[in-house]
Amino acid sequence: MTTDATTPPTPTPLTPTVPARATPAVVLNGLGKQFPGTSIPAVEDVSLVIAPGETICIVGASGCGKSTVLRMLAGFEQPSWGHARVAGVDVRRPGPDRGVVFQDYGLFPWLSVAENVAYGPRQARLPRAEVRERTARVLASVGLERVSDSFPHQLSGGMQQRVAIARVLANEPAVMLMDEPFGALDALTRTEMQHELQRIQREAGITVLFVTHSIEEAVYLGDRVLVMAGGTAHGTPGHVREVVDIDLGPVRDTSSAAFNALERRIDALVHRGNAREDRAA
């Protein structure tokens, strides 16, 4: 091609910051679920590509299918349509590559804190020395060394949730799936656990999917927020309304104007509610 003074030079192609062929941590492709005996799908057409180390928060009104999406990714529910992939492999059943943390901790009450954390590595038949080393390392990373011999009932809710997170981390999963994990904690402990999760997530470089009813929590923790809408109670399948980028950088000030603007935007998306769907139904 010839150039002259009036022809702008051809721009040099930009080098992509993420290699085009890097395997995504998670791919959700047209994921949908209709439970037996129901007349409309609980969830329809959820698609998202998640990069390794990303935190995706899922928000939306009760019944829009947040947990169902998480449960399909965990392998607890089989999708009726589409598929979920983790590190390029189709999810067919639960597996140690995906750790799940629920609101109710799900600890084994008859095992000590250390035994709860060691449970996964033992099940995976890792050598004893490695189980010991990994358990000690994970307990230290979440600040539980001093209660390692305690039993779950002897701990506060926040501490029990730390144990639940430690138990997942001990399996060194690629993805952590968290369903309202801090929903039962008091406000102060909840904030503390949000800081803690952010730190752990960065240190472990783990990919997180986090379901919450709190828009503030979602904006605080998420790289992106998946806003879901609809739900069988509204006569429409649950679906993705929008995926919002949280371009606030790693240090987030919940009282900043930018933070509040994102909160308001997501709140409006959640509460635009189902008026449109209701009218269409």
Ligand SMILES: Nc1ncnc2c1ncn2[C@@H]1O[C@H](COP(=O)(O)OP(=O)(O)OP(=O)(O)O)[C@@H](O)[C@H]1O
């Ligand atoms: N095993 C099941 N059988 C039949 N219907 C189900 C089953 N599990 C979930 N549902 C229905 O699927 C829909 C989505 O439920 P889901 O728990 O995923 O919603 P959610 O957005 O997580 O709700 P919440 O915020 O209240 O926890 C609801 O209408 C629920 O009743």
